[in-house]
Amino acid sequence: MTNENSKYKEAGVNIDEQDKAISRIKKIVASTFTSNVLTGIGSFGTLFQIPEGYTNPVLVSSCDGVGTKLKVAFMTGIHDTVGEDLVNHCVNDIFVQGAKPLYFLDYIATGKLKAGVIEDIVSGLARGCKNNEMSLIGGEMAEMPGFYSEGEYDIAGFITGIVEKDKVITGENIKPGDLILGFKSTGLHTNGYSLARKIIFEDLKLKVDDYVEDLGCTVGEELLKVHKSYYPILKEAVEEGIVNGMAHITGGGFLDNIPRVLPDNCDAIIKKDRVPVLPVFNFLVENGNVSKKEAYRVFNMGIGMVCIVSPENIEKFYSLVKEEVFEIGVIESGFKKVVLI
Structure with missing residues (x-):
């Protein structure tokens, strides 16, 4: 040396x-x-x-x-x-x-x-x-x-x-009547960790090795679940040109990410009872006293990717996707915003 x-x-x-x-x-x-x-x-x-x-x-x-x-x-x-x-x-x-x-x-x-x-x-x-x-x-x-x-x-x-x-998918073809389809996340993915860590480690005083019955695993195992890629399961549908818009539900959750692909004259109506909320989000909302509106802006709540598809293409879309699809909402006339109902 x-x-x-x-x-x-x-x-x-x-x-x-x-x-x-x-x-x-x-x-x-x-x-x-x-x-x-x-x-x-x-x-x-x-x-x-x-x-x-x-x-x-x-x-x-x-x-x-x-x-x-x-x-x-x-x-x-x-x-x-x-x-x-x-x-x-x-x-x-x-x-x-x-x-x-x-x-x-x-x-x-x-x-x-x-x-x-x-x-x-x-x-x-x-x-x-x-x-x-x-x-x-x-x-x-x-x-x-x-x-x-x-x-x-x-x-x-x-x-x-x-x-x-x-x-190129721009969202310009989205129109009232289109269906909003959601795909499950694995957990927090890579967003909302500052709030999650505060609730878990500061408020609840939990450690990474602590087993939490509500989660079915340790704190560390839950928080390190890998952010899912939706490319392998959706690429065929995208290549067919039957997807009018897509939104990756990351920082900003539903409320900030879905409007990024909406035309100015459309709203996205999200039906909360259709969202497959994962246990980790219920745990954080309840223990952190987080309002539902804030939760849907900070976390993905169990949906990591959203596709917007015309009703006439829905059967073909389902035939090309090899994973469970959740119909979580619909597009209506509006002003480029998300409405939770």
């Missing part, structure tokens, strides 16, 4: 540990590559060719993080699920516009880099990428001593997908 590297290590940055981490994740990352990835790991930039078969392709990009769900990973020492959370969240965000995922990049920053933790995070990223038929083509590991607390890190993801220009 050079003297310069020793001094750098004394300052808190361990290049050797970074090299160790890279060597441990190379095969994991390469396992996600498709034939469209033209460069290997280690290039300054990764080359990715547009897949064949597109006439007028549009690239769709997005970026996001996992938020304070990471605090639960730190508390449990489980780091191989948050990467999958990140990928699936980003996939859903571009999928609502009809995009097929192409590739993903990640950013991991920490105070002190630990190769094993990085390997766990990247294994989750790779699993998410493979399940969504895309490549993990690059990323950045930043060791920033003094910036993050001991044992903590942050992650962010950057995704690019593709869709034919004439098949």
